[in-house]
Amino acid sequence: VTAPRRILVTEDDLLITDHEMPNVTGLELVEKVRAAHMSLPIIMASGNLPVGEFKQNPWLEPTATLSKPFTPAQLLGVVQAVLHAG
Numbered sequence: 090v091t092a093p094r095r096i097l098v099t100e101d102d103l104l105i106t107d108h109e110m111p112n113v114t115g116l117e118l119v120e121k122v123r124a125a126h127m128s129l130p131i132i133m134a135s136g137n138l139p140v141g142e143f144k145q146n147p148w149l150e151p152t153a154t155l156s157k158p159f160t161p162a163q164l165l166g167v168v169q170a171v172l173h174a175g
Contacts, residue, residue: 108135
C-alpha cells in the first residue's frame with residue numbers, strides 16, 4: 090500500500106489526525122498540509138507523538154497535540170482552544 094501523493098484542498102476548519110496510521114504517518118500528513126500552504130489548524134492525537142521530529146523540524150509541529158488515552162471532554166477542550174485561537 091502506498092501513501093497518497095497529494096492532498097485534496099477543502100474548506101475545512103480543522104484537521105485531527107493520529108500519528109500511526111496504515112498508509113501515511115500523521116507527520117507525513119502534516120508535511121503535506123504545510124507543503125500545500127494550507128492554513129488549516131492541525132491537532133495530532135496519538136499515543137506516540139513524534140516529539141523529536143517536531144524539535145528537528147518545527148515547521149511540522151501541529152497546532153496542538155493530545156496524548157492518548159484522552160476523554161471526549163479533553164478532545165473538545167483542545168478543539169475549542171484551537172478554533173478560538175484562530
